[in-house]
Amino acid sequence: MARKGLLITPDLCIGCRACQVACKSWNDLPAEKTKNNGTHENPPDLTGYTYNKIRFIEKVVNGEVRWIFVSQRCRHCGEPACVQVCPVGAMQKDLDTGIVFYDKNVCIGCQACRSACPFDVPRYDKQGKIGKCHMCIDRVKAGLVPACAKTCPTGAIRFGDRDELIEKAKAEGFKILHGEKELGGLGVVFALSQPPSYYELVENPQKPEKVVALGEMLKILVAKGLPIENSIIKEFLS
Amino acid sequence: MSMKLTRRDFLKLSIGSLVLSSLGINLEPVKAYAKELKIKEAKETTTICPYCSVGCGIIVYSKGGKVVNTEGDPDHPINEGSLCPKGASLYQLANNPYRVLKPLYRAPYSDKWKEVSWDWALDRIAKLVKQTRDKYFMVKNEKGQVVNRVEAIAHVGSAALDNEECYILQKFLRALGLVYIEHQARI
Numbered sequence: 386m387a388r389k390g391l392l393i394t395p396d397l398c399i400g401c402r403a404c405q406v407a408c409k410s411w412n413d414l415p416a417e418k419t420k421n422n423g424t425h426e427n428p429p430d431l432t433g434y435t436y437n438k439i440r441f442i443e444k445v446v447n448g449e450v451r452w453i454f455v456s457q458r459c460r461h462c463g464e465p466a467c468v469q470v471c472p473v474g475a476m477q478k479d480l481d482t483g484i485v486f487y488d489k490n491v492c493i494g495c496q497a498c499r500s501a502c503p504f505d506v507p508r509y510d511k512q513g514k515i516g517k518c519h520m521c522i523d524r525v526k527a528g529l530v531p532a533c534a535k536t537c538p539t540g541a542i543r544f545g546d547r548d549e550l551i552e553k554a555k556a557e558g559f560k561i562l563h564g565e566k567e568l569g570g571l572g573v574v575f576a577l578s579q580p581p582s583y584y585e586l587v588e589n590p591q592k593p594e595k596v597v598a599l600g601e602m603l604k605i606l607v608a609k610g611l612p613i614e615n616s617i618i619k620e621f622l623s
Numbered sequence: 624m625s626m627k628l629t630r631r632d633f634l635k636l637s638i639g640s641l642v643l644s645s646l647g648i649n650l651e652p653v654k655a656y657a658k659e660l661k662i663k664e665a666k667e668t669t670t671i672c673p674y675c676s677v678g679c680g681i682i683v684y685s686k687g688g689k690v691v692n693t694e695g696d697p698d699h700p701i702n703e704g705s706l707c708p709k710g711a712s713l714y715q716l717a718n719n720p721y722r723v724l725k726p727l728y729r730a731p732y733s734d735k736w737k738e739v740s741w742d743w744a745l746d747r748i749a750k751l752v753k754q755t756r757d758k759y760f761m762v763k764n765e766k767g768q769v770v771n772r773v774e775a776i777a778h779v780g781s782a783a784l785d786n787e788e789c790y791i792l793q794k795f796l797r798a799l800g801l802v803y804i805e806h807q808a809r810i
Contacts, residue, residue, distance in 0.1 A: 406711040411692065527660045530704075536695060538705040 388483040390547030394576045395584055397541035398454035404533035408437045411532035433510030436518040455584045459506045459518040461485045463569025466592035467498035472603035483572050486519040495613040503590035593622045662692050672710045673783045679710050690717040777803035
């Protein structure tokens with residue numbers, strides 16, 4: 386199986402959020418209490434029960450209001466810092482498909498992955514265990530399309546072999562492919578008609594330099610049975 | 624062809640892995656992904672989305688009579704597998720702790736809902752419809768033209784009905800003599 390990917394084209398997104406619903410439906414994720422934040426964006430943030438969220442960005446460009454819809458989710462890095470930092474091997478990268486997935490039963494909830502993530506994606510459920518987009522690895526391994534890409538009515542989320550998707554986006558005339566080269570090539574690539582900053586995407590994402598060393602240190606802590614405080618992680622990375 | 628691991632090879636390997644681990648490279652074997660697909664061996668039934676008149680095709684996956692998943696039907700010409708957020712939430716139509724399973728009745732001047740049986744509710748509706756129709760059925764209008772209609776009952780709904788249900792409903796309402804037949808999408 387070649388490396389799989391999602392090609393997201395914000396310009397095609399109509400903000401219907403069928404992907405959010407399909408994600409929750411497939412992964413049996415409960416609804417959460419929310420509140421009106423003055424925008425149509427809902428829920429307010431990614432959580433351990435919300436793996437995929439459409440951001441509703443309002444901008445004034447040349448005196449005109451623009452409403453931009455951008456998917457916020459795990460980008461499935463080519464060199465995932467979260468996998469390198471995880472002291473118990475709960476976070477895994479699938480060699481076959483390049484998908485970054487996880488095992489909740491192994492997770493100890495140290496939250497090092499969120500600190501290491503260049504996109505601030507990992508979140509935790511009520512038990513403190515990791516919950517994030519796993520590109521529906523169960524479906525992909527069975528030859529199916531991830532729930533979000535399957536349901537998307539406009540083709541703003543497309544799934545396939547990563548190389549083919551990138552080629553397709555280039556053939557369609559997209560000059561900016563956010564995630565094509567960044568961090569070893571991201572599994573989730575955005576096809577953009579404007580610079581990434583226009584879509585409020587992280588420009589030049591970098592993983593923390595000491596991420597491998599941090600992983601080793603956390604492993605020693607776990608081996609010795611010492612608790613991992615988030616403050617230690619923050620201090621180490623700063 | 625079988626390969627034999629010599630003592631020398633073995634030593635090289637173990638020293639090599641020691642060096643590698645000191646460099647901080649993860650040598651743990653990659654775990655095989657082993658979660659079973661929840662729709663494996665589930666029964667597939669095709670249906671049409673009940674929400675709007677677009678009529679998207681949906682596959683309902685069930686196991687032992689319980690719905691385990693719903694998703695767009697890729698072979699359906701209308702939606703080719705895609706769905707809108709309402710259609711994508713169809714699973715909850717069957718699996719939902721908040722689903723109302725019995726008719727609720729609020730008596731005149733009461734401030735409470737009461738669970739009633741289907742038989743009781745349908746009988747009451749039928750009785751009241753008959754009563755109102757008998758009282759207000761109009762054979763002729765003011766000009767003496769034959770109209771055979773009931774102006775005292777109106778009908779509203781329903782976007783959630785399919786074509787065939789709408790046809791039967793329309794027949795039924797016209798037979799009663801209703802003229803105020805409306806659909807919420809137009810209000």
